[in-house]
Amino acid sequence: MPPLISGPFAAELEAQRGKFNTLFAEARRQRPKLEPAVFAELLTKTVTPIVDAVAKEAPARVPEAAEALYTLALDLLGQELLGPNSRYPFVVEAWQALFPLLGHFVAEAPRRVVGALTNAHYNLSVTAGARPQEWAGLMLKLGELCEDADTLLKAGQVAAWRAGMAHFRTGALELCGSLPPAVVRAALGLPATAEPVQPLLQALQANCWFNPNSPTSKPELKLVARVGAFRGFGGLFLTPPTVSVLNGQFFVRSGEETWHLLADAFGATFHRAEKVAAATAVTPTPFKLERSGKVSLNGQSQTLADLASYTSAASDGQTLAVTTALSHSVWLVAVA
C-alpha cells in the first residue's frame, strides 16, 4: 500500500473527491490498463511535492494547480510518459526533481507551465543529439532569474537551443532580443551578468560555430563536429551516408532514407526529410577539399586525414560537410 497523500493536495482531493474519482474512472474507461495503485503512487510521490511547492508560493492557487496536475498526471500515466512503465526517464525526472523547484511558475499557470515543460522534456528526449539533462539544469538557474512564467518559457526555448536543439537556432536568437540580458546569458549557459548582450548576439548570428562558452581568440579552420553514427551503435544510419545541400540546408542520405541536418556550436540534430538529389563529390565552394583530406578556405588550410577519399561533400557557405566510405558519420569543418 503506497503512503498516504498528505498536506494541501490531500485536502483538495478530499474536497473534490467525486470529481477526481470521475476523472479517473473516465480515463480508465478509455485506457483499461490504468491501475489505481500505480496512479495513487504517482500522486503521492510525484504530484504531492509539486502541489506542496505551489502551496508554499501561493496557497490560493492550490485548487487549480491540484486539478491541472491531477489531470496531467493521469493523462501522462495513460500515455506511459510518467509512472513505472515510462520510456522517458527525463520526463519522470522533471516531474520529480525540477517542477517542485519551480513552484512559483507552476502556481501562476499550472497546466500551461507543467504541460509546456513536460512537452519540452519529451521533445528533448526524442531528439537525437539533444541534451535534456543540461536543459533541466539551465531551467533551474533560469527559475531563479525569471519573474514570470512567460519569461521562463521563452528563456527555456533559448536554453533548448543551447542544449543541442540546433534547429531552434533562428527562433531562439530572435527571442533573445525580447529577454533581459541576465536571462539570455543564463539561458546560454553563461554567468548571469547584466552586460549588454547585443555584441554576443551579433557574434552568434554571424557564425553558427561561435561558442560563447569557450570562445577562441583566433578562430581557425578545423573539424568542428562529427555527427551521426551507425544505427547499431545508437545512431541513425544503416549504411555510410552521403551529404548534399539544397537551399542552403544539409541533407544526409543513407540507403533509402534522407535526413535534414542542422548543426551549430551547440549541437546537431537530424530530421527525416523527403528524398533529395544524390550527393556529389564535387568540391563545394567556398571550400576546397582535396582527395588527400586537405581543406582550404580563404587562405587557411588544414589536412584532415579522416576526410581522405571522401565520398561526398557539401557546403552551406559557412560549414563544409563531408562523408567518407569508411564512416557512418558526417564530418563538419568550419572556422571556429
Place this chain on the structure above:
Amino acid sequence: MLDLLAEWARLAQTFYAGLNLSMPNPKHISAAPTNPQAKITPKVFDVADLYRGPVTEPQTAPAAGLPYDEKLRQAYFWVVNNAIISPYYDIEYNDGPNVSFVLGDSKTKFNLPSGQSYSSFVLLPLLNFAVRRRCLLVGGPGRGKTASAILMGVLAGYSIKEVKRAMQHGQPQMTIADLLGNPLPADLVGAQSMDNIRIAWRKWLTMRVKIVDEYNRIPTRTQSALLTLMADNYAEILDQIFESPDSAWYLTANDDAGGGTYQVIEALRDRIDIVVRALAFNMRFFGDLLDRVEQGLKPEEVVPAQIIFTQTEWDAMYREILEVVIPPEVRRRLEFFASQFEFFEPAAEQLEYKTKDTAKLAGGDFRRLAAGETGKDKLKDLGAQTKNGLSVRSLMTLIVFTKALAYFRGHAEVELEDLRQIIPFVLHDKFVPDLDAPFFEQPGHGVYRADRIGWIRKLFDLACAEYDRLNLDKDDEVGKLQAEFEKGLEGVTEAEGRARLVKIERLIGQWSGGRKLYGHIYDDLLKLKYLHQRYSNYLRWLKYK
C-alpha cells in the same frame, strides 16, 4: 570579451566576401528544367515546437469549422459513454439488412440494428436542448430523470451549482411567488400605483435551460403561472412583466398519467412537446453503479468544455436545424398519417363539423356517439383508435423534432425513418387512446394499451401501409389538383377553370358512390371543396372583369 566578439563579427564578414559567385551570361537562358529533381522545401523549424507534444491544451471551444451537428453528436456520445448508464438503443436505424430474433411466448421481435442506433432517454433531451422546446421526463423515482436534465443545463454552459440552484422543485405548497418572484415589500407599502411595485424576479427565469422537478406536485394555481411562462415566455406578477429568453424546458414526473399530488391542467400538458421515458436500470451494469457509489463519481462535474454550447452556437444550431428539408414524399406520409384522427362521422351533420372536437365540445358520451358509426371497418380506420385528433401545435413540434433528429444524424434532409422514430415521443401525450376500440381487442394488441410508444409507432406503420396500398405516391388525384392550383390562376381561361371544376366534381362524385369515409378522405374532401371555391370565385371574377 568585446574584442573577441568584434573579431568574430569581422571574420564573418570576410568569410562571406570570399564566396565565389559567378555572374551568369545575360544572353543565355538555360533550358528548363535546369535542375531536374524532386522539388522539396526544407522544413521550417519553429522554436514554439519545443512546447508542443503529448500534452495538449484542453479545448475550450469547438475546433474551427467543426459543425454543430458533430458537436451535438459528441455531446450525445459523451453522455452515453460517461454520464448516464442507459444501455438502450430503442431508436433503431438500419443500414441494409439487420438480424432479428423472435423471443418468448409473446413472440417479441428483437432487432440487432445494422445502423447507428440511439438511446431515446439520452438523445431526446439533447434534441430538446437543440430546439429549445419542452421535454417531459417520466418514469419511476431514481431513474436519472433529474440527472439527465441537469446535464442539459451543464451543456448550456451553466455550472452544476447554478443548474441545481435554479431547479424548481414541485411541492404542494409552492406559490406563484415561489415560482416567479416577490414584490419588494417596501414598494408594496409605499407604491401609489401598480406600476411602482418592483418585483424581485427569480434568477432561474433568465436561464436558457429551465428545470421543473416533479411538476405534477405543483398546485393548480401555480401551474397556471407556469403555463404562461412555458407557453408565452413571460411571467406576470401584479401587472409587472418579465420577458424570459427562449429556453429548453425539462419537466420531470414520476407518473406520466398525471397522477401526482395535483392533476396537471390540460393546457400545461398540451404545452409539453416531447415525452421521454426513463427506462429501468439494467442489472448487468451494476458494476458501473457500484463504482459510482463507492468512488462518489459525478460525471456532471467533468463535462468536457468542447461539448458545451454557447448562446451563439445554440442559436446557430437551431437555425441550421430549421433549414433541414422535409422532402415531399415524407411530408405526404405525415399528412396522410395526421389526417386519420380528427374525423368523427357521428359528431355532426355537416361534413366540416364531423370532428372529434365537435363531440368533445358537446360534452356528450363519446362511446355512445362512436357506436353510431356503422358499416366502417373499425380496424382499418386508424381514427377509431383515438378520442382526439392532432393539434397544429403538435404538428409543428413534430416537424421541428423530425428535423432535429435528421440534423443530429448529419443529414440535410429528413428520411421517413426519422419521422417514424420521433413520432411516438412527440405524440406520446397528444393522443388519447380509445381503449375500447376493436384494435386493442385484437390478438397481440393488448400490449398497446400500456405501451404508448409502441402503439403510436404501430399507428404510423399502419398509416404508411395504407398509404402504400392506395399507391398515393403515384396515384394522388387530389395532389395533382393541388399542384395544378399551386401553379397560380394567372392566365387560366374560363374554359380551363370550368374544366378544373368539373374534374373536382367528378372526383367527389366517384367517392360518393357508397365509399366509406375515413379521415384522409375527409381532409381530401375539404381540400377539394376549397379548390372548388377558389375556382368558382375566380370564374366569377373573370366574368365580372
